[in-house]
Amino acid sequence: MRGVQIAGVSNISGDNTVGFSTAGLVNITGDGTQGVTIAGLTGIGGDNTSGVMISGFMNVTGNMASGVHLSGAANITGQSFNGMMTSGLLNVVGENMNGLQIAGIANITATKLNGLQIALCNYATKARGLQIGLVNYYREDMKGLQLGLVNANPGTRIQMMVYGGNATPANIGVRFKNQLFYTILGVGSMYQGLNDKFSISASYRAGLSLPVYKGLSISGDLGYQHIEACDNKDEVIPRRLYALQARANLEYQITKKFGIFATGGYGLTRFYNKSSNYDKGAIVEAGIVLF
Known part of the structure; x- marks a missing residue:
């Protein structure tokens, strides 16, 4: 045709x-x-x-x-x-x-x-x-x-992370770690800076890791955290907040499937409905890596 x-x-x-x-x-x-x-x-x-x-x-x-x-x-x-x-x-x-x-x-x-x-x-x-x-x-x-x-990819290591710090005391996350780059999906509880009632958060981080010596490595990442205030909501505290965070990490792999790490960083906690900060400050964390 x-x-x-x-x-x-x-x-x-x-x-x-x-x-x-x-x-x-x-x-x-x-x-x-x-x-x-x-x-x-x-x-x-x-x-x-x-x-x-x-x-x-x-x-x-x-x-x-x-x-x-x-x-x-x-x-x-x-x-x-x-x-x-x-x-x-x-x-x-x-x-x-x-x-x-x-x-x-x-x-x-x-x-x-x-x-x-x-x-x-x-x-x-x-x-x-x-x-x-x-x-x-x-x-x-x-x-x-x-x-x-x-x-x-087939070489990606899927690892569990359990950690806490001055921003969110109780956290659990899953890290997808490739040769250099990694991403972390996490959930946390009892976000600081609110009242003492229960709160929950979800976070995403992406970064770069570099080996230093044998089991020792350094890494840095940028992250986003969504915070649900739950019953902490009042005239000052909104129902939801978000945080933008930067971290530097020092990690030591004790065995093939167990490691420890310490973190220092800085975060801005912000309102969703207006262009201003609810809180800001340093981040200090430590935890373990499994698998």
Whole structure:
């Protein structure tokens, strides 16, 4: 087919499609597609697809695809894709992805990513570029950067941290530690500077760790802490606060699965509803690392 196809329900082309094809429900093209295809529900391309594919639900291409794929739910390419894929839920490339993947839930590149992934969860076997999401994972090799709450690979150490200090006396956290970079997700209780009633907090920290000598290492991180005042709320203390914190840490690994650390830092506790500080001051903490 060369030219323009318009159908209320579906278009089906056996071999090659060059031009513009739009249908209310389904567009199906056989071997090669060059141009623009638009479907209300699903777009299906055969071996080689280049151009723009837009569908309300899903785009599926067989072997090689290039261009821009936009869908409401999912984009799936059997082998390699060059260009940009954007979907509301999921992008899947069976082999190599060269370009940009943006999805509401997950991006999956089965072999090698060269470019950028943005989603809640990102996966690539090998990656050269950038992953941005809540959870980022690569299986074999990464030449680039991961930006997320949890950045992981097969060599990531998942460790428990139990610690306390002058800001929050009782804390427990999980640290995802790679060769240099780490992130920490934690919860704490009895935040200081409120009344003496129960309070709870949740925190996120990201930082860099450097070995010094044998089991000794130094690290530094920046963190965000959300604080629920609970029954401490009164005319002065709001129901919720947040804190921005910077820490420097000295850690000694006594055994492979047990270590101790001491922390010094500084924090600003701020109101959510106005641009001012509730409190500020030094942070002093100490604790243990397990696993």
